[in-house]
Amino acid sequence: MIQLGLHPAPAHVIAHFSDTHLVGGDRALFGAVNSHDNLLLALGQLERSGTRPEAIVFTGDLADLGEVDAYRRLRSTVEPVAERMGTRIVWVMGNHDERFRFQSELFDQDGSNDPQDRVYDINGLRIVALDTSVPGYHHGDLSDGQLDWLTHVLAEPAPDGTLLAMHHPPIPSPVEVMAILELQRQDRLAEVIRGTDVRGVLAGHLHYSAHSIFAGVPVSVASATCYSIDISATPKTFSGVGGGHGFALVHVYEEQIVHSAVAVGDFEQVSGFSETFLAKIAAMSPAERLEVFSSKTSSCSVEDIERR
Numbered sequence: 634m635i636q637l638g639l640h641p642a643p644a645h646v647i648a649h650f651s652d653t654h655l656v657g658g659d660r661a662l663f664g665a666v667n668s669h670d671n672l673l674l675a676l677g678q679l680e681r682s683g684t685r686p687e688a689i690v691f692t693g694d695l696a697d698l699g700e701v702d703a704y705r706r707l708r709s710t711v712e713p714v715a716e717r718m719g720t721r722i723v724w725v726m727g728n729h730d731e732r733f734r735f736q737s738e739l740f741d742q743d744g745s746n747d748p749q750d751r752v753y754d755i756n757g758l759r760i761v762a763l764d765t766s767v768p769g770y771h772h773g774d775l776s777d778g779q780l781d782w783l784t785h786v787l788a789e790p791a792p793d794g795t796l797l798a799m800h801h802p803p804i805p806s807p808v809e810v811m812a813i814l815e816l817q818r819q820d821r822l823a824e825v826i827r828g829t830d831v832r833g834v835l836a837g838h839l840h841y842s843a844h845s846i847f848a849g850v851p852v853s854v855a856s857a858t859c860y861s862i863d864i865s866a867t868p869k870t871f872s873g874v875g876g877g878h879g880f881a882l883v884h885v886y887e888e889q890i891v892h893s894a895v896a897v898g899d900f901e902q903v904s905g906f907s908e909t910f911l912a913k914i915a916a917m918s919p920a921e922r923l924e925v926f927s928s929k930t931s932s933c934s935v936e937d938i939e940r941r
Contacts, residue, residue: 637915637922644793645758645885648679648686648720649892651800651837652694652857654729657702666875668697668859669706675858675880675897676714684882686720687755692837692855693727693766693800695735704738723753726764727800727837728771728814748779752786758885759791759830765801765816773801773816773838783825790830793885797826802836802854804845807864810871811839823848833890835883842879842894853892855881 636642654668662668679686689711696703715722724739726732726749737744748764763783765773775783787795801816803823816822827848834852840862843854856879866872877896884891914922925933 640886643884643886643891645755645883646684646686647755647758647760647796647835647883647885648684648689649692649835649853649855649881649883650675650689650858651692651855651880652727652840652859653691653707654694654697654857654859655703655707656697657700657706662697662859663873666860669710671860671878671897672707672710672858675878676711678895678897679880680714680718685718686882687758688721688723688753688760689715690723690725690760690762690796690798690835690883692725692798692835694729694837694857695724695727695739696731697729699729699731699734701734701738704734708739721753721755723751723760723762723798725749725762725798725800725837726766728766728773730766732764732766732768748776750779750782754791757792759793759795761786761795761797763797763799765799772814773799774818775816775822780821780825787826787829787831794830794832796833796835796883796885797831797850798835800836801838802843802845802852803834803847804843804852804854806839806843808839808862808871814838819847826850832885833883833892840873841877842881844892851890851892853881853883855879856894858897 653672654662656662695707711722726735732746732749733744735749736742750764751762753760767774803816803819831850834850836854839854840857841864842856845852858878860873860875861877863872863874879894879896882893882895925931
C-alpha cells in the first residue's frame with residue numbers, strides 16, 4: 634500500500650462476509666435468489682481487487698436451512714479462493730445454521746449441539762467466534778456458560794487486541810420486526826466485554842450495512858451476500874430485495890479500525906486514476922502533492938502528471 638498521507642499501512646486486513654444463505658442442490662433461495670452465484674461474485678470481486686486479507690470472517694447464516702449439501706457447496710466455493718489468497722477462514726454460527734452439521738461439515742469433527750465458540754490467532758489479532766444462535770429459534774442469546782468462557786478468554790489481552798465475531802448484532806434496528814429476533818441479555822454481554830481488549834464487533838443478521846457502539850466498542854454489521862433488506866421501505870415492513878448485497882473490508886491500525894462497505898457488482902467506471910498517476914504522485918514530497926493534487930489553483934492536470 635502506498636502511503637500518501639499520515640497513516641501507515643494497516644497492521645491487519647480482514648474481509649467480513651455475512652449471510653450467504655446457501656441452499657442445497659440447484660434451488661434458488663425463495664425461488665428467486667441464486668445465493669451461490671452471488672457469493673461467487675463477491676469472492677471474485679475480493680480476489681480481483683488484489684487485497685490479501687489475513688482472514689475472511691463469515692458471520693453466520695451460512696446455510697439457509699442447515700443442509701449438508703449447502704455446507705459442502707460453501708466449503709468447495711470458499712476454500713479454493715482462500716487458498717489462492719493465502720487467507721484463513723473463520724466460520725461463525727447464525728440462526729439459520731444447525732450446530733451439528735455446522736461442526737461436522739465445516740470442521741470435519743464429530744457434530745454436536747454444543748455452542749460453536751472458537752478462538753483464532755491471526756498474527757497477533759485475536760478473533761473470537763461467538764455462537765449467538767438458539768436451537769430451534771431465530772432470535773439470539775448467550776448462555777451463562779458461554780459468557781463465563783468469554784470472560785476467561787478475554788482475561789489475557791491479545792497483542793493486537795480482539796475482534797468479536799457474532800451473528801446477532803447487539804444494536805437496535807430501524808426495521809421494527811427485527812426487534813423480535815434480536816440478541817437477548819445484551820446487558821450481560823456488555824458487562825463481559827466492557828474494559829477488555831475487544832476493539833470491535835463484527836456481525837450480520839440484518840442484511841444491510843450498519844454501524845454503532847456497544848459497551849464502548851464499535852459494532853460493524855456487514856451487508857448480506859445473498860439479498861438485502863430495504864430499510865427505506867414503507868415503515869413496519871420487512872422488504873427483502875435482490876440488490877444491494879456486499880461485504881466489508883476491515884483495516885486494523887494501531888489506534889483505529891476502519892470498516893469499509895463494498896458493493897458487489899459490475900459497475901461502469903466514470904472516473905479514476907491510473908497506476909502510473911499514483912506512482913508519480915507517490916514519488917513527490919508531501920508538500921508537492923498538496924500543491925499539485927490538493928490545491929484548487931493547481932495548473933497541473935492528471936494528464937500532465939502522467940506525461941511527466
